[in-house]
Amino acid sequence: MIFIRRVGRRVLPCFCVLAAGLLPSLAQADSILEPVGPVGKGDALIMMDALVIMLAIVIPTMIATLGFAWWYRASNTRAVYRPDFTYSGKIELVVWSIPTLTIFFLGGVIWIGSHTLDPFTPIPSAAKPLEIEAVSFDWKWLFIYPEQNVATVNQLVVPVGRPLHFRITSASVFNVFFVPRLGSMIYAMNGMVSQLNLRADKPGKYLGFSAHFSGDGFPDMRFDPVAVPAAQFANWANGVKGAQLDRNALGQLLKQSRAVKPYAYRGVDPALFDAIAARRVAPGEGPEGGRGGAEGRNVMPHGGAP
Amino acid sequence: MLGKLSWSAIPFDQPIPLIAGAVVVLLMLGALALVLAKGWMPYLWKEWITSVDHKRLGIMYVLLGLLMLLRGFIDAIMMRAQQAVAYHAQGYLPPEHYNQVFSAHGTIMVLFAAMPLVIGLMNFVVPLQLGVRDVAFPTLNSVSFWLTATGALLVNISLVVGEFARTGWLPYPPLSELRYSPGVGVDYYLWAVQISGIGTLLTGINFVTTILKIRAPGMTYMRMPMFSWTALASCLLILAAFPVLTATLAMLTLDRYLGFHFFTNEAGGNAMMFMNLIWAWGHPEVYILVLPAFGIYSEVISTFSGKPLFGYRSMVAATLFICVVSFMTWLHHFFTMGAGGDVNAAFGISTSIIAVGTGVKIYNWLFTMYGGRIRFTTPMLWSMGFLTTFITGGLTGVLLAVPPADFILHNSMFLVAHFHHVIVAGVVFALLAGIEFWWPKAFGYRLHEGWGKATFWFSIVGFYVTFMPMYVVGILGMTRRLQHYDVAEWHWWLQISSVGVLILIVAAGCQVAQLLVSYIRREELKDITGDPWNGRTLEWVTTSPPPVYNFAVLPQVIDTEYYWELKQRAFEQARLSEEPKYEAIEMPRNSPTGFVCAFFATIIGFALIWHIWWLMIVGLIGAYATFVVFAWRDVPEYMIPADEVAQQDRARRAARQHILNTGEVAWQ
Ligand code: HEM
Numbered sequence A: 001m002i003f004i005r006r007v008g009r010r011v012l013p014c015f016c017v018l019a020a021g022l023l024p025s026l027a028q029a030d031s032i033l034e035p036v037g038p039v040g041k042g043d044a045l046i047m048m049d050a051l052v053i054m055l056a057i058v059i060p061t062m063i064a065t066l067g068f069a070w071w072y073r074a075s076n077t078r079a080v081y082r083p084d085f086t087y088s089g090k091i092e093l094v095v096w097s098i099p100t101l102t103i104f105f106l107g108g109v110i111w112i113g114s115h116t117l118d119p120f121t122p123i124p125s126a127a128k129p130l131e132i133e134a135v136s137f138d139w140k141w142l143f144i145y146p147e148q149n150v151a152t153v154n155q156l157v158v159p160v161g162r163p164l165h166f167r168i169t170s171a172s173v174f175n176v177f178f179v180p181r182l183g184s185m186i187y188a189m190n191g192m193v194s195q196l197n198l199r200a201d202k203p204g205k206y207l208g209f210s211a212h213f214s215g216d217g218f219p220d221m222r223f224d225p226v227a228v229p230a231a232q233f234a235n236w237a238n239g240v241k242g243a244q245l246d247r248n249a250l251g252q253l254l255k256q257s258r259a260v261k262p263y264a265y266r267g268v269d270p271a272l273f274d275a276i277a278a279r280r281v282a283p284g285e286g287p288e289g290g291r292g293g294a295e296g297r298n299v300m301p302h303g304g305a306p
Numbered sequence B: 001m002l003g004k005l006s007w008s009a010i011p012f013d014q015p016i017p018l019i020a021g022a023v024v025v026l027l028m029l030g031a032l033a034l035v036l037a038k039g040w041m042p043y044l045w046k047e048w049i050t051s052v053d054h055k056r057l058g059i060m061y062v063l064l065g066l067l068m069l070l071r072g073f074i075d076a077i078m079m080r081a082q083q084a085v086a087y088h089a090q091g092y093l094p095p096e097h098y099n100q101v102f103s104a105h106g107t108i109m110v111l112f113a114a115m116p117l118v119i120g121l122m123n124f125v126v127p128l129q130l131g132v133r134d135v136a137f138p139t140l141n142s143v144s145f146w147l148t149a150t151g152a153l154l155v156n157i158s159l160v161v162g163e164f165a166r167t168g169w170l171p172y173p174p175l176s177e178l179r180y181s182p183g184v185g186v187d188y189y190l191w192a193v194q195i196s197g198i199g200t201l202l203t204g205i206n207f208v209t210t211i212l213k214i215r216a217p218g219m220t221y222m223r224m225p226m227f228s229w230t231a232l233a234s235c236l237l238i239l240a241a242f243p244v245l246t247a248t249l250a251m252l253t254l255d256r257y258l259g260f261h262f263f264t265n266e267a268g269g270n271a272m273m274f275m276n277l278i279w280a281w282g283h284p285e286v287y288i289l290v291l292p293a294f295g296i297y298s299e300v301i302s303t304f305s306g307k308p309l310f311g312y313r314s315m316v317a318a319t320l321f322i323c324v325v326s327f328m329t330w331l332h333h334f335f336t337m338g339a340g341g342d343v344n345a346a347f348g349i350s351t352s353i354i355a356v357g358t359g360v361k362i363y364n365w366l367f368t369m370y371g372g373r374i375r376f377t378t379p380m381l382w383s384m385g386f387l388t389t390f391i392t393g394g395l396t397g398v399l400l401a402v403p404p405a406d407f408i409l410h411n412s413m414f415l416v417a418h419f420h421h422v423i424v425a426g427v428v429f430a431l432l433a434g435i436e437f438w439w440p441k442a443f444g445y446r447l448h449e450g451w452g453k454a455t456f457w458f459s460i461v462g463f464y465v466t467f468m469p470m471y472v473v474g475i476l477g478m479t480r481r482l483q484h485y486d487v488a489e490w491h492w493w494l495q496i497s498s499v500g501v502l503i504l505i506v507a508a509g510c511q512v513a514q515l516l517v518s519y520i521r522r523e524e525l526k527d528i529t530g531d532p533w534n535g536r537t538l539e540w541v542t543t544s545p546p547p548v549y550n551f552a553v554l555p556q557v558i559d560t561e562y563y564w565e566l567k568q569r570a571f572e573q574a575r576l577s578e579e580p581k582y583e584a585i586e587m588p589r590n591s592p593t594g595f596v597c598a599f600f601a602t603i604i605g606f607a608l609i610w611h612i613w614w615l616m617i618v619g620l621i622g623a624y625a626t627f628v629v630f631a632w633r634d635v636p637e638y639m640i641p642a643d644e645v646a647q648q649d650r651a652r653r654a655a656r657q658h659i660l661n662t663g664e665v666a667w668q
């Protein structure tokens, strides 16, 4: 017992230090608790609501656990030993109803949150959303701006304050499109089109990456989005230079490549995205062989630009 | 001749797996040499390898599980070391290798460490708790064990011959399809998991039959100890879920071997179907692990509080409730695939409903302690560590079940922290508590308390220091399975997490020390009475270790906690119950069937992985022949004469009588 008490005294301060370090650091740069758009704010709010609802029963339960265990320790002569106290209808009733009521409450939060924050639901706004088509390849992202007739690789530039409507698919394996500070992520899947509605309310450069493991080049599938004022966005779109994004260029993208530096295309085949999504083009090529297959991989290091 | 197998399969260019593999091979050869030199082989063969005794099989399962836990832990150390240094750098593991490490870690921990440990304890304890002599199908039980060992062996062979899967512990297509994973890694995964999965399914059949059909006379369902109830629930889940796993992996196998298109990107394949199917197994799988863990906590908390389990019926109801609901939640693993508000909300709610069952259990454990006289032995410390830790782990789980929260937490390090929170504090703590608790029953001596407590304290501190930082980096946006990264805010949290692993290494050292010290001091830690903890269930009636036949005479159960009642009566009247009439006992004969089966299964698996078709046919013929020989066997089981039984049981009674006479009780 003494041993426990002694260790407890040592462990407790450690936790306090840890907890104190935790709070400010959670509000750091790319934290999901520092959202810059309505979707991220909504997600984080629901998360905090759910957390508070649960803490309301978790904290008393923790205290009761430690309290009971402490008080009823065998060496405590003041505690009353009641070996026959093994059932009480009243307690069972309470024991089933506390979690049930909590889940009722939480169920409401879940129901409402799932509907209002469904990624397919457009963000209410007077402005017409900016259309962006995103395609994941091994191992880079392609963003097509159909209205601007430009496309970028591993680079996402968006106007501040205007709703963004993404259509997302994959030309090879599964990936997830995720910008923590903008909110909701969604899968990029071959043969399917996911939709995602986001809005960036603050200019800045944010972390953006694939949040689903997709193979050897996965850690470098970064596209850190930049949010800029509308006028600057228009300037940028007008100024983009690059080759034509046609079937030929697509053929290059379908080859595996890692850590691709951002670059752009000017002039986009308007049917390209739908052709990929509908599997009218062959899927990403994959490696040539692994161990126990033909040896040697055909990965373009740091490249892929035409 | 050798299919795809050639010298290029050995990773001569990668020193780490090569050296690790060489060390393992040397250790194994050394052990074998020792066994042969000392002439232990006949003993091992007769008493262990061909044994069909549920207790021996249970012990071998636990040994396998502990070894694999160590292997998985080494993988974990490698990952933590990599992420501690791979900031703006490639670290020491290239992606090809890092990706194998986390895939192997997850696969091994869940399927070859946690599962064998859970099934091992079930094997050892359930027949004893039910007051019977063995499981329904003893030889099948041995087949199950050896098939599980085959799977573990194949995974470990992949360390040096070829490669392991680089697709994560669940091989999601299209990444796991031939186009994107042309190597043998995924094939190793598929055959290892398929072969051990058959073993697990057979275990499920065996234990459901045992628990439903053979219990001691008078042992009605509502008199079954809680651990046996949870074992039943877990095995029912195995029966329902493992065929789904087998079928799903079979489909992926057809894609890879015969050019089918279930999940491919071409010809109308649909990979999303795989996610649905694999999680239809995967979610129940976590309850297959955690329900028996809950059973262990129930036994431990009740024993060391000196009280029956509070709200026993409620606990049974909550177990079955979890059992059923766990099949209705699989979609929470991919809320972010955009299934729409209605579907996401429905699965979010069904998932949080499971928490009701778990909450009820927590409160009942609380009230078991209420009014108790709690002895803080090592198993009880693990249970306290569980109670206080699991509540918050469950909280983060329910948080992930809220779809909008999952939209920003899915696949993040927050998720990794969550599942380790529940699986380490829920399952691993329980298994260590269970081993500690039933060790005297298995080996006849207790484990050293001091080293046990040290293990506990280092583990719990190490656990928090390792996994809490993962929650933080998850909130800071970090996704899982990253071989390198360049975000400064993550770096130092990941380093703290690595310090936590150092503490866990100390804990693992203490655990090994505990086993060694206890073995050396086994005489002074000896359990003479067979009831070292003042136990309440039938396994404590018999001697430690129990005779092959478990009970000289099957107990006639007339009550819940029958043994406890019996013991109290003996104390009151200061005498034992009347000596029973002893009869000869029929016990199953040992059989090499399981071992031989597994030998051929290993050959089949290896041949399939490397496309060595003739070898596969040899293996199949061998396995079939083994089956036929066993099925046609015509030898009677063997009898243990009544005299021998009587003699052994009188010795047991004498030890108990001694306690009554002297009134001295050395209960921990
Ligand atoms: C004992 C200390 C342990 C440590 C330090 C540890 C650490 C880790 C780490 C660092 C990861 C990978 C994170 C990433 O995605 O980069 C991981 C993944 C995983 N761990 Fe553990 N782990 C431990 C024990 C366990 C146990 C006991 C189990 C299960 C019984 C387990 C199951 C898993 C699974 C299923 C994964 C996912 C693998 C994947 O991404 O496919 N771990 N663990």
Ligand SMILES: [Cu+2]
Binding pocket: A189, A192, B272, B337
């Ligand atoms: Cu889909």
Ligand SMILES: [Cu+2]
Binding pocket: B282, B283, B329, B330, B332, B333
């Ligand atoms: Cu699940």
